[in-house]
Amino acid sequence: MLVSPKSFLLLLALIGFAHAIGGVLGRGQKVTVKGKLVCNGAAASDVKVKMYEDGTIYDTKLDTMNTLADGTFNLMGSQKKVRSIDPKLNIYHRCNHHGLCPKKVTIHVPKNAVGKGSKDAQLFDIGVLNLANKFPGETTDCIH
Numbered sequence: 001m002l003v004s005p006k007s008f009l010l011l012l013a014l015i016g017f018a019h020a021i022g023g024v025l026g027r028g029q030k031v032t033v034k035g036k037l038v039c040n041g042a043a044a045s046d047v048k049v050k051m052y053e054d055g056t057i058y059d060t061k062l063d064t065m066n067t068l069a070d071g072t073f074n075l076m077g078s079q080k081k082v083r084s085i086d087p088k089l090n091i092y093h094r095c096n097h098h099g100l101c102p103k104k105v106t107i108h109v110p111k112n113a114v115g116k117g118s119k120d121a122q123l124f125d126i127g128v129l130n131l132a133n134k135f136p137g138e139t140t141d142c143i144h
Contacts, residue, residue, distance in 0.1 A: 026081040030115040031062070033087070034074040035126035039095035043071035044131055048092040048144065051075040053085045054108070062087065085114055092144050095131035101142035105135045 033051055037044035047067040052059040062077025079085050087109040092102040113124035 026079075026083075027116060028078060028080050029085045030076070030078040030122065031085070031087045031109055031113060032074065032076045032123045033089055033109060033113075033126065034072070034123065036128045037067050037071045037073070037091065037093070038128060038130050039093070040130070040132045043067075043069065044093060044095060045069045045071055047071075047073075047131070048102075049073045049075060050090045050092075050144070051077050051109075052088050052090065053077070053079055053081075054088045059088075084111060086111075087114065089126070090141075090144070091129075091131070092141060093131045099140060101140040102144075103131075104139050104141040104144070105131070106137060 031051075037047050037049075045067055048064070049067060050064040051062045053062055060079065062079065063075040065073055065075060067073045075089070077087065089107040089109065091105040091107070093105070094102050097103050107126060109124050113122045115122040
């Protein structure tokens with residue numbers, strides 16, 4: 001089914017309007033995720049870690065960093081939305097992987113780890129994660 005240019009522009013306008021209304025009428029929500037990444041028992045330093053709000057149409061980046069020398073990371077994000085945010089963590093690594101593109105592991109943050117309100121920050125600690133393991137849904141990602 002083909003969509004006319006007018007219908008497509010109307011759809012884009014409605015999406016933008018809905019996003020704007022969520023920012024005006026929504027409530028502030030915060031989430032903090034921390035952990036330590038290792039590869040075969042050694043600290044996994046300089047690994048790209050990104051936190052997103054898992055959107056229906058597109059994901060919104062909340063925070064990003066590379067792990068420190070000891071493999072630790074600490075990401076914080078917030079958004080003002082009408083509905084509950086659905087944060088996820090993407091980890092891009094090369095532990096035991098020599099392919100062209102790094103592996104991508106996604107960890108979904110539980111709803112109870114999201115703080116409701118501007119001062120209600122919650123912490124989700126993933127603990128120590130060995131990237132040498134195989135993870136469900138693990139893929140490779142060249143564009144991150």
